[in-house]
Amino acid sequence: MLMTQFDRLGWDPFAEMRRLREDMNRLFDDVAEVSASRLSPPVNLWIGDNSVVVTAELPGLTPEDVDLTIREDTLTIRGERKPAAEAEQASWHRRERAYGTFSRTISLPYRVDPDHVQARFRNGVLEVEMQRPEADRPRRIAISSQ
Amino acid sequence: MAQEMTTAARRQLAQTGETTRPAAIYRPDIDIFETADHVVLVADMPGVAPQDVDVTLERRVLTIRGRVPEESHEGYRKVYAEYGQGDFERSFTLSEEIDREHIEATHKNGVLTLKMPKAETAKTHKIGVKAA
Structure with missing residues (x-):
């Protein structure tokens, strides 16, 4: 019932939350990697x-x-x-260098x-x-x- | 834009055929970014002198290689090592949208930069919208 209503609106808050969680996980993964091994x-x-x-x-x-x-x-x-210097307005394909x-x-x-x-x-x-x-x-x- | 041939973790030995030099081959860390006119590839190859960098383009396969001279200190022995001794190598498949005749390569302080201009056909064209 609730879901159908969201479907009609074209926006699903649960999907939004799931995506946020994934983004956060990815963010922390990157941080741990950079500080531990890449930069030092x-x-x-x-x-x-x-x-x-x-x-x-x-x-x-x-x-x-x-x-x-x-x-x-x-x-x-x-x-x-x-x-x-040029990297500011560029779109990234790969970023391995810290x-x-x-x-x-x-x-x-x-x-x-x-x-x-x-x-x-x-x-x-x-x-x-x-x-x-x-x-x-x-x-x-x-x-x-x- | 530029797709890699093999994938492996950092500082891992590259998956290539055997070489005649008895040295390990490492995969350099790279950055790839795209600006309006160029695709830029930056590779970390510490210890490689500019004359020992080798960039080849065979059909669509771009290969970067860097030879690291044997690190030896007269009268010293290595007691602790965090990085290994060896050459660098990594390959990519380029898409058709790169103007392969005008790739610019520079090497400074152990960092290789490849500036690859986009072909005219691959550049973004803005289409003006007229009010009817």
Whole structure:
């Protein structure tokens, strides 16, 4: 009875509600994915004798977009990925690349000297080379035989 | 407008035939959007130098490939890895509405951008309505 009335009006509030619920679910799915895996840059860690190298995949970013901070034995990479300028009035077919701000803190195996850090950007891959402070380096102790 | 050939999750190995290089092949993340005159495809290919990008169009199949040089640091060993070492590859089937002679490709900071102009016939025409 009720439904027939809605049919006649050409509008079904239940269909509207179902659609809203689906939209909301989709919205949250996207949010979870972006914050968890897409935006946060993947890193690799390399260890040498007295230095450590961190490489991170940051395609599309320039040195100005990234902010590096070192504190004791942690390295923080912060940055922002801006959307394409033209994308405002465009219609989207696919959107897999994430946009927004990110921050990642990587704990290093030892304390590093903040004065001896080299950071390079090459084709969207950031490379940060850090040295162990002179005072912290392991020293070889000679053993004398009696 | 541009339909993909294969589908798989992110950072998954692309489903292609075997290559002669012993490296993994990854599927780059892409954006596709459409403006009034163009269809733009943007692909993330970190580590790929502009000269190592290969874009081919064979009949209607558009393939983008990017070769990543072997990442090695003299005197270092890798102790932790979140991203794998390998090349990028992904294919799409283009619709007829793209002017295939004038596709523009640029590669900057590890991001490939393909600007594909729409063919004249595919552009939206506004039809004026006259009052009778």
